[in-house]
Amino acid sequence: MSDRRLPRASLMCTFYVGLSLAIVFCRLLPISTLPPSWAGPDLWLALTFAFAARRPDYVPILLVAVLALGMDLLLQRPPGLWAALTVLGVETLRARAPALRDLTFLSEWAAVASTLVIMTLSYRILLTVLAVDQAPLGLGLMQLLSTLLVYPAVALVAHGVLGVRKRAPGDIEPARGRI
Amino acid sequence: MARDRGQSEDYSGPFKRLLLGLLMLCLLGLFLFWRIDSPRVERFRAQVVDRVVPSFDWAMAPVTGAVNILRDFQSYQRMYQQNQDLRRELQQMKAWKEAALQLEQENARLLDLNNVQLDPRLTYVTGVVMADSGSPFRQSVLINVGARDGIMDGWAAMDGLGLVGRISGVGPNTARVLLLTDTSSRIPVTTQPSGQRALVIGDNSVAPLLDFIETPDQVRAGDRVLTSGDGDVFPAGLLVGQVIEDRGGRMRVRIAADYERLEFLRVLRSYRNDRIDDPGALIAPGAGPGPRAADQANAARAGDE
Numbered sequence: 001m002s003d004r005r006l007p008r009a010s011l012m013c014t015f016y017v018g019l020s021l022a023i024v025f026c027r028l029l030p031i032s033t034l035p036p037s038w039a040g041p042d043l044w045l046a047l048t049f050a051f052a053a054r055r056p057d058y059v060p061i062l063l064v065a066v067l068a069l070g071m072d073l074l075l076q077r078p079p080g081l082w083a084a085l086t087v088l089g090v091e092t093l094r095a096r097a098p099a100l101r102d103l104t105f106l107s108e109w110a111a112v113a114s115t116l117v118i119m120t121l122s123y124r125i126l127l128t129v130l131a132v133d134q135a136p137l138g139l140g141l142m143q144l145l146s147t148l149l150v151y152p153a154v155a156l157v158a159h160g161v162l163g164v165r166k167r168a169p170g171d172i173e174p175a176r177g178r179i
Numbered sequence: 180m181a182r183d184r185g186q187s188e189d190y191s192g193p194f195k196r197l198l199l200g201l202l203m204l205c206l207l208g209l210f211l212f213w214r215i216d217s218p219r220v221e222r223f224r225a226q227v228v229d230r231v232v233p234s235f236d237w238a239m240a241p242v243t244g245a246v247n248i249l250r251d252f253q254s255y256q257r258m259y260q261q262n263q264d265l266r267r268e269l270q271q272m273k274a275w276k277e278a279a280l281q282l283e284q285e286n287a288r289l290l291d292l293n294n295v296q297l298d299p300r301l302t303y304v305t306g307v308v309m310a311d312s313g314s315p316f317r318q319s320v321l322i323n324v325g326a327r328d329g330i331m332d333g334w335a336a337m338d339g340l341g342l343v344g345r346i347s348g349v350g351p352n353t354a355r356v357l358l359l360t361d362t363s364s365r366i367p368v369t370t371q372p373s374g375q376r377a378l379v380i381g382d383n384s385v386a387p388l389l390d391f392i393e394t395p396d397q398v399r400a401g402d403r404v405l406t407s408g409d410g411d412v413f414p415a416g417l418l419v420g421q422v423i424e425d426r427g428g429r430m431r432v433r434i435a436a437d438y439e440r441l442e443f444l445r446v447l448r449s450y451r452n453d454r455i456d457d458p459g460a461l462i463a464p465g466a467g468p469g470p471r472a473a474d475q476a477n478a479a480r481a482g483d484e
Contacts, residue, residue: 025235027313030320031246033441035360035383039315061195065202069209073227076317079220080210084203091199130214133363135316136383143315 012058015162016051020044020067024074039143041150044071045086049093049112050151050158054166056094064090078132085119101166105155113148120144221348229350232310232321239310247440301414303337303445304328309353318361318383319344322444325352329448333412336444341418341435342366342406343444356444359387359419359434367409368419368432373397376407379419379432386431389422400424404432414449 023044044067051059068083092115100108120140127134134140158164213220232239254261306322324330326349334346336356344364348355357364364381368389377392392398402422408415420434 024313025238028232028235028310029239029243029246030308030311030441031243032439033308033311033318033320033358034385034438035318036315037384061199061202065206069206070227070231073224074231075314076312076319077314078210079213079224080206080208084206084210087199087202087206132214135362139315139383 009057012051012055012162012164013060013063016047016059017063017067019047023047024071027075039139039146041146042143043147043150043154045116046147046151046154047158048086048090049115050155051164052090052093053097053100053108053112054155054158054164056097058164059090061087061090061094078127081126082123085123089115089119105152108155109148109151112151116144116148225348225350225353225355228321228348228355229325229353233323233352236309236323301447301449303447304330305443305445306354307443308441316362316383318358318364318381319347320356320358320441320444321353322356322446323353324446325350325354327351330354330446334449335406335413335417335447337417337447338436338441338444340437341420342413343436343438343441345413346446354446356446358438359432360384360438366419367407367412368404369407369415370398370402370404370422373399373402376409377404377430379404385438386423386425386433389430389432392430395430398422398430400430414447417447 048059048064052064065083065087068086069080071077072079072081072083093111096111100111124134124137124140209220304324306324306328308320309323310321312319322336330346330349332346332349336343336345342359344356344358344361345366346354347357359366359379359381360383361381362383364379364387366379367376368379369376370389370392375393375395375398377389377398380388380390382388389398389404400421400423404419404422406413406415406417406419418435420432420436423431423433425431
């Protein structure tokens, strides 16, 4: 059984990387260079959280760290800080994933929301303490809210299309803790 | 939950925690390093962008093109209306062109009469916009010319008409143009005809703020805004836009460059002029206004007495 599981995990990993690259690609397209009056959701973060809360074994922490750092560099954010917070957030959700398995989607959403709010808050506080130029507060809040609003849709796609489902109680745990 | 974790991560736990700790150390370390010595990290960022984005380019150009075609398609519906507008505008432009030609000739004649030496003509390198900043919080674009083409940090980038921004971050094949609308953009300008000096301060809105005006009363909406060349930031006299007044009564700049479609940007080569720092040898040839000149002056005074 575990022989069959391993390729699936790595397949999903590849899928995840591919989706991440596609998201970055779309964000970099120079379609409009006007400063926007609204901020869209951070799809990549929603996707990562959806994976982390459901099947943490599909998103190895090293991979998340590398992708997050890459995005920091490409999207002109202060390099490292948001990536570090993302890693912490993913780890938090990973630790909660076994408990979330038995609960409803609402509690998963709440877990993601609390993680994201704490991440955003600490990001802003740290940047303020270190006197780094920041984006307007309104845009940041808008992005936070829209990411939270779009999370159910991302989770639905992950569940329905990609097949990222929580482990059912009957599932055999493959190679957990065996590295 | 605690029981579950305790069971399953019994002996992989320490390793994972170590990995996590190391990761956090690296990431936060990089961030702190960036805060302390940002030019070095920004150069690294420019290198990374230079590697990554051109490899997307084969796909990026067609997708952007397709989206633009779709958008053009939408505007076909209003074609008749647009055609009429354009005709009317063209008529006006012809009148302006005539006036401009006459003025140019007159100007050339006057310059010739006065034997005026103007700045050497600015030359430029034209680049194509490859990517934007990808984030709603930063306003910048990436163009496909870089250090290989002699681009240097701080040069001005314009579209056909007005100033777009300045180079901030150069990789071997790419360079980033920080737009006027970015929150960290500050450009010294003068307004015309009032001749007031001011700063154009980006604030992530379409029309950046005009602030630190010498005498704000003299600046009116409709004044033209040109770069002033103060602080060696830019060559003087590049068109930025027009002053407008927002609802709060604050002065803003309507940018002349077409920010909706930035496609080709020209980067002006501006090498620093020689600066004149000392007052020069005015008293006697070969002697600066140093101690020697002072001695001479003293000696002359002593001789008089």
